[in-house]
Amino acid sequence: MRVLGMISGTSHDGIDVAVVDFDHDLAGDALGARIVHRSSVPYASGLRHRIIEALPPAPVGFDVVCELDTEIGQAFAAAAKQAIEDTGGVDVVCTHGQTVFHWVEGGRALGTLQLGQPAWIAEATGATVVSDVRAADIAAGGQGAPLVPLLDVRLLASATQDGAVAAALNLGGIANVTVCRPEADPVAWDIGPANALVDAVVTDAPGGATFDRDGELAARGTAVPMLLEALLDSPYFTQPAPKSTGKELFNLGFVRSALARAGVEPSLPDLVATLTELSAVSVSDAVRDAGVEVLVASGGGVRNPVLMRRLGELLPGVRIVTSDALGVPSDHKEAVAFALIGWATVHGLPGNVASCTGAAGPRVLGRISHASPPPPPIASWPETLVFER
CATH class of the missing domain: 3.30.420.40 (ATPase, nucleotide binding domain)
Structure with missing residues (x-):
């Protein structure tokens, strides 16, 4: 068929x-x-x-x-x-x-x-x-999301048969993860923003761009600690799974509220760098807390070298590959x-x-x-x- x-x-x-x-x-x-x-x-x-x-x-x-x-x-x-x-x-x-x-x-x-x-x-x-x-x-x-675990659990079957804790990570507008452990039911949830907030601020800025192509803006900027702390203060990040979210929460208003609380006015590159770091930190925290050993990434975020580099730095000891290695194109x-x-x-x-x-x-x-x-x-x-x- x-x-x-x-x-x-x-x-x-x-x-x-x-x-x-x-x-x-x-x-x-x-x-x-x-x-x-x-x-x-x-x-x-x-x-x-x-x-x-x-x-x-x-x-x-x-x-x-x-x-x-x-x-x-x-x-x-x-x-x-x-x-x-x-x-x-x-x-x-x-x-x-x-x-x-x-x-x-x-x-x-x-x-x-x-x-x-x-x-x-x-x-x-x-x-x-x-x-x-x-x-x-x-x-x-149910949460109605994520639904990709139907595919994820089958893609990760060989890794769990080898005794590893494996996870499939999708880096779309929202980051979601499916975690599979040997001899246990899989779990999955929406972690938080992957590209959604970066897309929102880039689209809102003059210039006509709609996303940070190849992580160029993030590479030119520096994350602002006070703003990152304000962004991570969202109660969503500490809610237990299963949970789901979207742009109802993680939108331009979310960024503006964090900017007001932090009392900063960063340049566009610094703002994008901070939002990229937010994605990297929230994703790596979730992956680390789940005890993941093998991480299979997909979605538009895998084309952002800044985000992928930070995930590698924040997750030492975790083997990170893309879904292409398993026969499914990451895009x-x-x-x-x-x-x-x-x-x-x-x-x-x-x-x-x-x-x-x-x-x-x-x-x-x-x-x-x-x-x-x-x-x-x-x-x-x-x-x-x-x-x-």
């Missing part, structure tokens, strides 16, 4: 796409996977601006929500259609859409909203579409994960990992728009997932 996974993350910069061929070997109880296509499609600048302008704490009406739901859906549909033309067709599309609000109170996720009307994708592709993948986990008492791991979720959903298999999200149990995720009869259900997950390299 060929599945197209699509996601736009908390950086709101565009759509990551991965087409994966899955081959279920019933005799060997293994699921083979071959990534046949991957791409990133930037949002049109006007749409990206509208998304950013509509994010909390901005007040928006249902008219704006309706318009964005349509326009994002059309953007996803166009990206899906192009991927299908490039690869010769798919059976299923799993779309994450664009998160615009993740409702958390008192450490509990109460709801989540992803925009990107799937009807546009179904109409453009003629494929079965899986969408709204987080809601079922939240309804079962598109989340898109691959949602392809896997889509495969699971249409086969009637759970797509959440309850010990990671805090849900009452495993749940089949998402809503299905059928363009063709569904495949027969599978009784249980295959024992192994093997990516062709």
Whole structure:
């Protein structure tokens, strides 16, 4: 079965796409996977601006929500259609859409909203579409995030079989981690900001940039200790897992509040250096506290040499590699994960990992728009997932 996974993350910069061929070997109880296509499609600048302008704490009406739901859906549909033309067709599309609000109170996720009307994708592709993948986990008492542990626990299986404590770290807008220990249930949570705050201050500054390309600004600056202390003072960092967060908390207002409390006015390079250090310190603290020995990193943050260097310095003795070493491109791991979720959903298999999200149990995720009869259900997950390299 060929599945197209699509996601736009908390950086709101565009759509990551991965087409994966899955081959279920019933005799060997293994699921083979071959990534046949991957791409990133930037949002049109006007749409990206509208998304950013509509994010909390901005007040928006249902008219704006309706318009964005349509326009994002059309953007996803166009990206899906192009991927299908490039690869010769798919059976299923799993779309994450664009998160615009993740409702958390008192450490509990109460709801989540992803925009990107799937009807546009179904109409453009003629494929079965899986969408709204987080809601079922939240309804079962979970955080609705992270959902990538479905892939992570399978990628890390060989390391834990060797007796190591292994973790998969995603450095997107928000940093999340999945920790796997031998003979124990995996755990996962959102650590805090990876690129979100840097993106916010760079986008807000004159010049037209939207992120710190190759860590150039951070490399030119110096972290400001008083500001770093104010940023780390957020209660979120000390909340126990499972927990989830987003730009509802870690946004430009969060930075401005910390600047006011610290009483400093740093240059843009110093501010970016401080926010990069915040990501490095919060991530390394979480990884160290979990006793991780092998760390597999992915996401846009792996392209930031300043962030990756600091993680290496703060985590001596931890072997750090990227997911590319395991056969999954670091820039598109989340898109691959949602392809896997889509495969699971249409086969009637759970797509959440309850010990990671805090849900009452495993749940089949998402809503299905059928363009063709569904495949027969599978009784249980295959024992192994093997990516062709």
